Amino acid sequence: SRLILLQSVRKLEKEFGNKLGNERSNAYPAVTRGSCIYKYFPTADERLLEYDIDKVVYEQRSQFQKILIVHSRSLGNLLLLDDLQNLSESDLIYTETLMQRGKENYQGKEIVILGGGDGALLHELLKEEPKYIVMIEIDELVMKAASKYLRSCCGDVLDTLKGDNYEIVVDDCVNVLNTYIQQGKSFDYIFGDLTDIPISSNPQGETWDFIRSILSLSMEVLKPEGKYMTHGNGASCPDSLKMFERQLTSLKVPVEFSKCKAFVPSFMEDWVFYQIWKKNY
């Protein structure tokens, strides 16, 4: 299907450039349109990346989002939610950085995961011998798809909604957090594994409202010495990260935070992760 090799295009471009005395002409690598497989996804700062995707593995629109799992030659299976890179089989570093493996001690701890439908975080946290984990995911279809096609990430944790020391609640996490507050229940760790921080010019709109609301509710459910762990955005979006940090400093409960970054293979860029705790602890 490839009519002209890039090599030939480059050669032609060079000859044209030479003839015209242009030192800076550049042939663009081809953009493939109209293929049954869509291969172009942006970085957080909207740069164009072409992935080596060779197969659509799963495609379904759930009540909440478009679920797409494709196969990449270099990454393995890759989950996209509403066309946003979510997790690939090469992204253990994502989960390990989110949970700060080796830096946090989860043994005997009570943990809530907000979101986390791909099951990778639940799977990795269970290896750390926690007392109990509740995962609250709204979209059962994501879990079904992940359990089948991202099994190297989630193991068998999504096969059942209840294990020895964990349970998966299929619900809106705002409802569940409100119930916890009413019941006076609290946790050692809360993971925000929900929507990314949006790239926007000001911290308004429903996603920002959602993020602020989740943070506030979580602080109420968190034990005094507990920690809220979450992903931020690409390191290439400093303004968006700063905006998130400003939301943190304006919460009703005063908090402090640390952050760190890791290169996430399926994002093809550095990603920033946050650890947030209540001040004076």
Place this chain on the structure above:
Amino acid sequence: SRLILLQSVRKLEKEFGNKLGNERSNAYPAVTRGSCIYKYFPTADERLLEYDIDKVVYEQRSQFQKILIVHSRSLGNLLLLDDLQNLSESDLIYTETLMQRGKENYQGKEIVILGGGDGALLHELLKEEPKYIVMIEIDELVMKAASKYLRSCCGDVLDTLKGDNYEIVVDDCVNVLNTYIQQGKSFDYIFGDLTDIPISSNPQGETWDFIRSILSLSMEVLKPEGKYMTHGNGASCPDSLKMFERQLTSLKVPVEFSKCKAFVPSFMEDWVFYQIWKKNY
């Protein structure tokens, strides 16, 4: 300069898709044409990547090639030779995998570097206390540029053509290898840090002739128990790698080889490196 945010394009696309009942329509992230800074470079398998390049740092055409150093927000300064990603300030892993740091012992050894004009390999090898290193680079201008703009990679090794235990010969390495053969000189390690293995449908053409010729000459100059270390190509190009391996098995001197791969940040993909030695050693 950005007229419509990708977010708005995506929203529009979704609305169109919904109206038309099309589940699979996709808006392409914009390709920026006509900018003074060219930001698109391909992977080894010719996929399109947009880099976060924000500045041209150096641009010169030498007698041998086009030398371009640009600044990337995530990679630091990045050297491009004839528009091919060569080395960035984030690519220590490239040099360390090429030299198999921690797996090979360079102490007291005599070493030749063929090419290596960016100086990174020379800089890293000198830390391993070798007896003597000769680096043979044809393009003095690359070294001048690297010494100034890739200083975090090459340190001060390119400031002078002769150090305590190394020298840089500005010449065609084929000439120098032939002289070594005539003089009966031999080395413990030879590094092939020259042109990449080409992506082509058959192992013909001047680059393949050059690669075969360099390999043959190097085997003659290598001590019986010596090793030839070189980079291959992207892991995404198995055919090209196989073609290179077939050249290895058809050399006059029978050789064996091992290989390994590493993700090179500025290539945005896994790269394959070879270690080659004469059979029966």
